[in-house]
Amino acid sequence: GAVVSQHPSRVICKSGTSVKIECRSLDFQATTMFWYRQFPKQSLMLMATSNEGSKATYEQGVEKDKFLINHASLTLSTLTVTSAHPEDSSFYICSARNPGTGGAQSEKLFFGSGTQLSVL
Amino acid sequence: AQKITQTQPGMFVQEKEAVTLDCTYDTSDQSYGLFWYKQPSSGEMIFLIYQGSYDEQNATEGRYSLNFQKARKSANLVISASQLGDSAMYFCAMREGYKAAGNKLTFGGGTRVLVKP
Numbered sequence: 001g002a003v004v005s006q007h008p009s010r011v012i013c014k015s016g017t018s019v020k021i022e023c024r025s026l027d028f029q030a031t032t033m034f035w036y037r038q039f040p041k042q043s044l045m046l047m048a049t050s051n052e053g054s055k056a057t058y059e060q061g062v063e064k065d066k067f068l069i070n071h072a073s074l075t076l077s078t079l080t081v082t083s084a085h086p087e088d089s090s091f092y093i094c095s096a097r098n099p100g101t102g103g104a105q106s107e108k109l110f111f112g113s114g115t116q117l118s119v120l
Numbered sequence: 121a122q123k124i125t126q127t128q129p130g131m132f133v134q135e136k137e138a139v140t141l142d143c144t145y146d147t148s149d150q151s152y153g154l155f156w157y158k159q160p161s162s163g164e165m166i167f168l169i170y171q172g173s174y175d176e177q178n179a180t181e182g183r184y185s186l187n188f189q190k191a192r193k194s195a196n197l198v199i200s201a202s203q204l205g206d207s208a209m210y211f212c213a214m215r216e217g218y219k220a221a222g223n224k225l226t227f228g229g230g231t232r233v234l235v236k237p
Contacts, residue, residue: 043211091163093165108170112164113163
């Protein structure tokens with residue numbers, strides 16, 4: 001079963017509105033979660049690293065005021081796309097690592113099912 | 121320079137045959153990890169296999185095996201006995217540095233595999 005839950009799976013919004021995407025780790029605590037963005041037929045690009053209890057670390061070129069990340073608990077990270085515009089339309093996907101499994105399995109990053117954002 | 125290169129944008133494979141997906145990487149770190157993920161049309165990312173830079177043996181997970189050639193910096197994925205359900209996008213990814221530093225992954229451009237009946 002899924003160990004990382006992402007919600008919503010699909011959202012359509014009007015330009016100028018804000019959209020919040022949730023990423024939850026199930027059955028394990030994730031001090032660090034990652035947010036990726038994927039355009040159609042392209043690869044995943046890391047946007048930011050979400051750190052529990054501290055500020056997120058953004059990749060170069062990603063606007064932190066545009067993409068607000070909050071990691072308020074060990075099982076929940078949220079990505080808010082503020083004042084969304086059509087160019088923000090994309091597939092957003094989060095991931096987390098379960099460090100408790102140990103060995104090679106602890107290397108495995110679990111991904112959420114992704115959120116398809118369409119901004120009209 | 122790209123850190124992860126997948127030179128095959130797409131390929132067909134006959135059902136029940138084996139297929140090799142190419143992946144080369146570039147890093148100056150001594151400790152790193154290599155991953156393969158499968159992304160079906162639904163969008164979810166499914167972990168397939170992991171190879172650590174210090175692992176001497178090639179990783180295997182069921183029908184998946186990773187052909188790790190460290191000197192050549194390649195980490196090809198081999199899928200044996202292809203099934204129709206293997207049709208998907210496949211991504212090679214790398215974690216640089218020791219795993220305690222985090223699991224930030226860099227992904228390659230992907231290879232789309234279509235399995236023909």
